[in-house]
Amino acid sequence: MDKRTFLKNLMGASLATTPFFKEIQKLSEHYSWQTPLEFAQNEDFWAKIRKDYLLKPDYVNLENGYYCMLPQPTLERYLQRIRDVNYQASYYMRTVQWENKAQSASALADLAHCESEELIITRNTTESLDTIIQGFPWKRGDEAIVANQDYGAMLNMFKQVEARQGISVKAIDVPMNPSRDEVIVEAYRKAITPKTRLLMVCHMINITGHILPIRKICDMAHSAGVEVMVDGAHAFAHIDFNIKELDCDYYGTSLHKWLSVPLGAGFLYVKKGKIDKIWPLIAEGPTKPGEIRRLNHTGTHPVATDLTIMDSIEYHQMIGIQRKEARLRYLQNYWVDKVKGIESIVINTPSDKDRSCAIANVGIKNMKPSEMAKTLLNEHNIWTVSIDGAGVHGCRITPNVYTTTQELDKFVQALKDMA
Numbered sequence: 001m002d003k004r005t006f007l008k009n010l011m012g013a014s015l016a017t018t019p020f021f022k023e024i025q026k027l028s029e030h031y032s033w034q035t036p037l038e039f040a041q042n043e044d045f046w047a048k049i050r051k052d053y054l055l056k057p058d059y060v061n062l063e064n065g066y067y068c069m070l071p072q073p074t075l076e077r078y079l080q081r082i083r084d085v086n087y088q089a090s091y092y093m094r095t096v097q098w099e100n101k102a103q104s105a106s107a108l109a110d111l112a113h114c115e116s117e118e119l120i121i122t123r124n125t126t127e128s129l130d131t132i133i134q135g136f137p138w139k140r141g142d143e144a145i146v147a148n149q150d151y152g153a154m155l156n157m158f159k160q161v162e163a164r165q166g167i168s169v170k171a172i173d174v175p176m177n178p179s180r181d182e183v184i185v186e187a188y189r190k191a192i193t194p195k196t197r198l199l200m201v202c203h204m205i206n207i208t209g210h211i212l213p214i215r216k217i218c219d220m221a222h223s224a225g226v227e228v229m230v231d232g233a234h235a236f237a238h239i240d241f242n243i244k245e246l247d248c249d250y251y252g253t254s255l256h257k258w259l260s261v262p263l264g265a266g267f268l269y270v271k272k273g274k275i276d277k278i279w280p281l282i283a284e285g286p287t288k289p290g291e292i293r294r295l296n297h298t299g300t301h302p303v304a305t306d307l308t309i310m311d312s313i314e315y316h317q318m319i320g321i322q323r324k325e326a327r328l329r330y331l332q333n334y335w336v337d338k339v340k341g342i343e344s345i346v347i348n349t350p351s352d353k354d355r356s357c358a359i360a361n362v363g364i365k366n367m368k369p370s371e372m373a374k375t376l377l378n379e380h381n382i383w384t385v386s387i388d389g390a391g392v393h394g395c396r397i398t399p400n401v402y403t404t405t406q407e408l409d410k411f412v413q414a415l416k417d418m419a
Contacts, residue, residue, distance in 0.1 A: 363394025
């Protein structure tokens with residue numbers, strides 16, 4: 001068998017050829033006249049999607065933000081990928097491993113609307129952004145800007161670089177309920193000085209679900225000569241956007257969240273012209289100028305995950321990002337609208353519905369978040385995660401495409417009982 005034939009066989013037939021996909025396609029065509037908002041409330045369609053997930057009966061899972069489980073077709077394809085790679089062993093690793101990974105990276109670039117020469121597959125957002133933070137050409141006295149609401153792993157890397165290379169890291173607080181985008185932009189602008197070199201900003205804040213105006217922040221920062229690195233861990237495959245239109249310099253995300261790729265996959269986007277200035281996290285051999293592969297030395301890793309990225313993209317596109325985003329926003333608004341205004345219940349997510357999607361955070365006055373999460377699980381069989389810091393005190397609630405309104409009704413009733 002020649003290399004090309006082997007590559008084709010290992011990539012396998014499209015998931016679109018399976019009976020389930022054909023059934024979903026037929027259902028989608030039947031309701032093609034509906035707008036995304038109308039489709040978001042089409043319980044017949046989403047009930048069909050739900051059947052594609054193997055769900056534990058022990059609890060209602062409202063903590064999909066950490067790791068979104070794989071639907072069964074993707075899971076079965078992943079298991080087959082593992083078997084195939086195991087069967088071929090070193091032959092696979094020494095022949096088509098990198099060609100396959102390049103195909104997956106190219107598919108991700110298409111989904112992100114950037115060029116394949118600007119994107120590499122990493123293990124997660126932390127690895128992606130830490131590559132930039134530690135590899136940035138810092139000079140003693142340089143400044144970086146972050147937010148107190150940013151993810152801890154990246155803040156820790158900034159602290160390490162601060163101690164090791166003598167830079168200064170300035171942290172701001174992101175306004176929870178801005179009246180307009182410019183309020184957020186101004187909060188970052190005020191922190192910039194002539195020494196500022198890099199600004200990190202969340203596309204979607206993980207603890208509150210707040211979607212930030214990235215393009216406006218990038219325009220402001222670039223006008224001051226500052227580069228922008230975006231933490232997109234929760235935005236990619238969650239909301240519809242175009243990386244090129246954001247005009248950021250660096251973008252990192254995890255694929256095991258809203259794209260439902262097996263654990264161990266993310267990507268890093270680096271704008272053309274910025275690649276050669278970043279020191280790799282792990283040293284690579286000689287590369288051509290501008291070749292992003294220099295930032296992608298990972299050693300031996302679980303390559304079946306790289307292959308399954310293609311399957312996860314196919315499943316994601318079967319639903320459609322506009323329909324998916326509309327459904328996720330509908331589910332969040334469904335439960336939030338039922339509890340906001342109730343005494344003792346605090347919503348830690350912007351009231352403007354366009355500033356969030358699936359993720360929201362809710363707290364109960366005079367109840368610690370850890371106790372709240374414990375009560376929800378032990379007394380109401382609802383799984384969440386507690387958040388207690390950076391001015392946010394409550395539980396993060398993240399439904400997924402398989403979540404039903406009946407499950408959210410149960411959650412709403414639990415909140416009312418607890419309040």
